Amino acid sequence: MSLLLIRIDDRLLHGQVTQGWGSVLNPDRFVVANDTVAGNEWEREMYESSAPERVAVSIVTIAETGERVREWIEAGEDILLLIENPSDALELYRSGLTFDVLNMGGLHHRDGRTRILPYVCLDRNDVEALSALRDHGVTVECADVPNSERKDLFACLGSRENEI
Amino acid sequence: MIRGIVFTHANLGEAFCESVGSILGIQEDLVCLSNNELSSEQMMDALVSTTGPEGDGIVVFTALFGGSCWQTAERLQRERSDVRHITGTNLPMLLAFINKREETALDDLVDMVAGYGHRGIKP
Numbered sequence: 435m436s437l438l439l440i441r442i443d444d445r446l447l448h449g450q451v452t453q454g455w456g457s458v459l460n461p462d463r464f465v466v467a468n469d470t471v472a473g474n475e476w477e478r479e480m481y482e483s484s485a486p487e488r489v490a491v492s493i494v495t496i497a498e499t500g501e502r503v504r505e506w507i508e509a510g511e512d513i514l515l516l517i518e519n520p521s522d523a524l525e526l527y528r529s530g531l532t533f534d535v536l537n538m539g540g541l542h543h544r545d546g547r548t549r550i551l552p553y554v555c556l557d558r559n560d561v562e563a564l565s566a567l568r569d570h571g572v573t574v575e576c577a578d579v580p581n582s583e584r585k586d587l588f589a590c591l592g593s594r595e596n597e598i
Numbered sequence: 599m600i601r602g603i604v605f606t607h608a609n610l611g612e613a614f615c616e617s618v619g620s621i622l623g624i625q626e627d628l629v630c631l632s633n634n635e636l637s638s639e640q641m642m643d644a645l646v647s648t649t650g651p652e653g654d655g656i657v658v659f660t661a662l663f664g665g666s667c668w669q670t671a672e673r674l675q676r677e678r679s680d681v682r683h684i685t686g687t688n689l690p691m692l693l694a695f696i697n698k699r700e701e702t703a704l705d706d707l708v709d710m711v712a713g714y715g716h717r718g719i720k721p
Contacts, residue, residue, distance in 0.1 A: 444637050444638060445637070445638050445666045445669075446638075447664075448664070448665050448666035448669065449607065449662045449664065449665035449666060452664050452665075453662070453664075453665075476676065480669060480672055480673075481669075483664075484663070484664035484668070484669065485664060486664075540637075541637075542635060542636055542637030542640060543635070543637070543640070544637060544639070544640070552635055553635060
């Protein structure tokens with residue numbers, strides 16, 4: 435039993451995840467690692483209600499994610515983990531929840547971000563956090579839906595890595 | 599007039615509105631909105647702008663329970679007393695909405711629309 439996918443997606447748990455990736459990977463549990471959602475009962479309940487009935491949903495803080503995920507995996511579950519942004523991914527990695535591949539599923543446009551792919555826009559903080567993960571040996575693989583072509587994020591970035 | 603917003607993935611909302619137009623004629627207070635390439639915050643901004651000033655009420659139609667449009671519409675419904683949200687949208691629901699909205703109160707209209715949606719599905 436394992437972590438099937440660790441995904442950065444600023445929409446967190448939504449159709450591409452519950453219907454798209456969920457149908458292909460068949461996780462036992464979607465885990466949303468996000469301090470804001472974990473601290474808001476209404477948002478938590480909304481996300482918990484939004485997945486197909488056969489899949490559990492857990493909303494956890496970044497700090498507790500590593501331990502909780504290890505417990506679920508030891509109990510025999512397959513997990514799909516959702517993170518809102520690269521900084522949270524780096525914080526998770528440094529807390530001891532290590533991984534080799536990180537799925538970049540969606541970081542949408544806002545002021546200060548540069549578009550790399552239709553569904554990936556990065557600012558300096560994003561690039562720095564992702565570079566730090568790369569230095570740990572993590573491959574950041576862009577794919578919004580399960581059958582889209584896997585693109586290496588840093589190959590997409592090219593020389594813009596230092597310009598953003 | 600109760601206004602309708604069809605808020606969906608890709609160009610489904612546009613296609614829904616065009617389809618309603620081809621059956622009942624073009625409807626002024628039925629508009630579409632796509633979540634394409636928008637973050638959660640941008641989806642909320644776009645939905646709020648599309649609702650316009652408060653009036654007789656607004657029904658937001660989404661298509662996928664649990665999807666990002668559904669989440670955004672749930673958040674807006676929680677904040678705004680003039681907004682109702684219904685998901686699982688199909689064409690019979692939109693046709694019923696147009697045909698009944700002038701003679702039906704907002705909450706009754708949403709229940710009625712849901713009923714037409716259910717009855718439009720025949721295995």
